[in-house]
Amino acid sequence: MxxxxxxxxxxxxxxxxxxxxxxxxxxxxxxxxxxxxxxxxxxxxxxxxxxxxxxxxxxxxxxxxxxxxxxxxxxxxxxxxxxxxxxxxxxxxxxxxxxxxxxxxxxxxxxxxxxxxxxxxxxxxxxxxxxxxxxxxxxxxxxxxxxxxxxxxxxxxxxxxxxxxxxxxxxxxxxxxxxxxxxxxxxxxxxxxxxxxxxxxxxxxxxxxxxxxxxxxxxxxxxxxxxxxxxxxxxxxxxxxxxxxxxxxxxxxxxxxVIWVNEAQSFFLNLYKKVYDPKNTDYQSNDFDKNTRYITTDVLPNNEITESYCWLIAPKGEVELSSGFNSFYGTGMKIAIKDREKKIKKIHANYINSVAETKLNELIKLLTDYSLSNTNIDRFTLRDEICKLSDSIGNADLNSEVKGLVFRPFNEMYIPIPNSKEFHNKHPNFFGKDIGTFLEIEPNKLALDKKDRAFILIFEPSGDALQSYICQDNGKAIESSKKQSFLGEWLRKGVFQLGDFEPLTVKKLNELEINGIRLYKTKKKLFSDNSELYGEEIHLEFIWIEEGKEPNDFIGEL
Structure with missing residues (x-):
């Protein structure tokens, strides 16, 4: 290099x-x-x-x-x-x-x-x-x-x-x-x-x-x-x-x-005179070069951040298991009931000749209970039982199909905004003009259409950018606009180093020394008006927030 x-x-x-x-x-x-x-x-x-x-x-x-x-x-x-x-x-x-x-x-x-x-x-x-x-x-x-x-x-x-x-x-x-x-x-x-x-x-x-x-x-x-x-x-x-x-x-x-400065202490005294007391002639040194130019902070790269907010990812001691960074872990199924039935029948047909009958029948029964039952069951516990049985069978293709049915797509992630309704009410224009405003008749619904809630999310320090938008009730989520998995895959595989269907935990955050998020805006704009990306530029970085030493832009818990 x-x-x-x-x-x-x-x-x-x-x-x-x-x-x-x-x-x-x-x-x-x-x-x-x-x-x-x-x-x-x-x-x-x-x-x-x-x-x-x-x-x-x-x-x-x-x-x-x-x-x-x-x-x-x-x-x-x-x-x-x-x-x-x-x-x-x-x-x-x-x-x-x-x-x-x-x-x-x-x-x-x-x-x-x-x-x-x-x-x-x-x-x-x-x-x-x-x-x-x-x-x-x-x-x-x-x-x-x-x-x-x-x-x-x-x-x-x-x-x-x-x-x-x-x-x-x-x-x-x-x-x-x-x-x-x-x-x-x-x-x-x-x-x-x-x-x-x-x-x-x-x-x-x-x-x-x-x-x-x-x-x-x-x-x-x-x-x-x-x-x-x-x-x-x-x-x-x-x-x-x-x-x-x-x-x-x-x-x-x-x-x-390296060449030593003669009378180094005298050099500092003369520097003091130049900066703090230029009219005083008490300090003299033959070694002081009157033509020396000093680099001062006003010529160093300055911080152009205009607005900034940061928060903890897991302030309550653990990362929530069914929303935000672990939204794939939720038990609510987006597949229609008739499609669930088709998937279960297909699993049975595909593996009837390659998996022991008793185990396959047990697995199909559990999948049916999980996917089709309307009774009040503990779906998290039932899903754990399904995954353990599927893992024990040892068929990678079967395991992939089963987990694809009982979990949402593992790249289905969004960035949660803490106390989102309060945040948007205080800062309705942070993500863009009026993006944080709500309907009067439905106070939990954002007022603007999806395309008008878009902004440019810039990943720091790489500088990559992705068209994103504010969504969900109370404007609680940041998602990538074209496809939710664009943002989700980068977060899951890149930033958090998670495997397929592996939830984000505080243990993992501690291992990576990441426990917080910062969003900020700067004076300087990186994308021109003719860019395919449009909207306010919001910078995102993952940080460590030390307890008791929270930075000035800390806004509290999720």
């Missing part, structure tokens, strides 16, 4: 980073100088990680992704010589050139999931004088089991992030996407400060090739290392952190020599 980025942008990024690093003397601790009279030879350049991300965004016109709770930090879009778009999804890191293993993920919310495995690892070696080899032999299967759990969680997060960053329309013929770690590695080489620029691939963990390397030491039997043939990883249970070894010497793309 590095050499595919514009040279002038790389140079701007380099100048910004070196300018900051040249002031490292001002941040150095006394112990950095204690063993050498030439103190500056001992200082390792300092690069602040947040400053690094901000500079990368500024220099390469990258979008910030870490604020959206993705596995990546920034995304860059480039148009190649053939006019096709290429996207880089990038993790940004800065660490000492001498430190190879770096934290790449944390799983605090999953501590309880594998606490019994960790305890068993401890119990296996407690009060025993064992070598590392002996510990590895005893705990190998436990290490492998936990490594597989960690790898699956890590991969789910990455795939969910990729779905958000790529968008829902990814065509391998036209969309070129590269996943990379971009790193800066400050060092002191033979007394000279230097920053190495490194790059390595950002990949999912290859679960099929996981190999346990063993514990890190006999004193820490629960800290263990594993590999997948591409990268080496380390897991530490004390803080549920996953580390990756970056193989620093092999990933270097180029190096930058």
């Amino acid at each position: 590095w050499f595919e980025l514009d040279e002038k942008d790389r140079d701007l990024y380099k100048r910004l980073i070196l300018a900051y690093a040249s002031l490292s003397e001002a941040f150095a601790q006394k112990e950095d100088f204690s063993q050498n009279t030439d103190k500056k030879k001992l200082i390792r350049p300092i690069v602040n990680s947040k400053f690094q991300e901000a500079c990368f965004q500024y220099a390469f016109k990258a979008s910030a992704e870490d604020i959206r709770n993705t596995s990546f930090d920034v995304a860059v879009r480039k148009i190649n010589k053939e006019g096709l778009e290429k996207k880089y999804l990038i993790g940004i890191k800065t660490f000492s050139f001498n430190g190879n293993d770096q934290k790449i993920a944390q799983f605090k919310k999953e501590n309880n999931t594998w606490s019994s495995l960790i305890q068993q690892m401890r119990d296996n070696v407690e009060k025993k004088e064992l070598t590392v080899s002996q510990i590895n032999e005893i705990n190998h299967d436990l290490y492998l089991k936990l490594a597989l759990m960690i790898a699956n969680l890590r991969n789910q997060r990455i795939k969910s992030s990729i779905a958000n960053l790529q968008g829902f329309k990814v065509d391998p013929k036209t969309d070129s996407i590269e996943y990379v770690y971009h790193v800066l590695m400050p060092s002191v080489e033979e007394g000279s400060p230097i920053i190495y620029v490194g790059e390595t691939d950002y990949t999912k963990i290859d679960i099929s090739n996981i190999k346990i390397e063993g514990c890190t030491s006999a004193k820490l039997p629960c800290n263990f290392v594993f590999s997948d043939g591409k990268h080496i990883y380390k897991f530490t249970p004390a803080d549920s952190q996953l580390y990756m070894f970056f193989d620093n010497k092999k990933i270097i793309k180029e190096s930058w020599n």
Whole structure:
């Protein structure tokens, strides 16, 4: 990636980073100088990680992704010589050139999931004088089991992030996407400060090739290392952190020599004078360059959000099982009774010669009770019984037909709006002029026709857009206009990483570190009047909302 980025942008990024690093003397601790009279030879350049991300965004016109709770930090879009778009999804890191293993993920919310495995690892070696080899032999299967759990969680997060960053329309013929770690590695080489620029691939963990390397030491039997043939990883249970070894010497793309600013503190005093007290002449320094130009916040990309609202997906402790993101899970059947009868008879006819008669007859009876009975039955329990029986038969085609009958289409999803009637009454024009208005004679029905309730839903950070509209009683739902499954499939398979007929749960949300939604509008419009998309532009992103630290645009519960 590095050499595919514009040279002038790389140079701007380099100048910004070196300018900051040249002031490292001002941040150095006394112990950095204690063993050498030439103190500056001992200082390792300092690069602040947040400053690094901000500079990368500024220099390469990258979008910030870490604020959206993705596995990546920034995304860059480039148009190649053939006019096709290429996207880089990038993790940004800065660490000492001498430190190879770096934290790449944390799983605090999953501590309880594998606490019994960790305890068993401890119990296996407690009060025993064992070598590392002996510990590895005893705990190998436990290490492998936990490594597989960690790898699956890590991969789910990455795939969910990729779905958000790529968008829902990814065509391998036209969309070129590269996943990379971009790193800066400050060092002191033979007394000279230097920053190495490194790059390595950002990949999912290859679960099929996981190999346990063993514990890190006999004193820490629960800290263990594993590999997948591409990268080496380390897991530490004390803080549920996953580390990756970056193989620093092999990933270097180029190096930058750092020059120290003389009297760095004086530089800051002069900066203070320039910004806060330009008329005061008390501060002087021969090292201050009066012609220096400073980048100020007014020339950095500014936030153009004009209206924004966010909320929790599951404020009551669990995702509702029959509406919104789990609308397919509802037991109300949209198929006419006569068509249900036909489907049941067809299932019987198709499998009478391939499924045991007793099991097939039992299944047909349960399907009949579920689909045709008018009595007051527990349809959720009955459906669970049907699915268990169907699964036990072991016929994939039969299973697909049965679940297709008792469930609604699994891509039938919509985005629920919290307290929708109240929301629309307060913000009737958020989605477009008068979209949130209701009929006087039917106060739960939206006043405008479907086509007049349309708007452009823009998925962030990918930038993909889909014609959508507000629908259902009280205007509680956002659906894609042409076909509900357009939005549903992207949400189910991409963002939430759900299998067929798998409901969205809080457990799954926690694994992906997604628990909220934000909708917002911006000053700048992305689509022209002659676009096939029309209406107000509403941006959608999935976020994490921390309890007790709700953002200013938080509007409460669903």
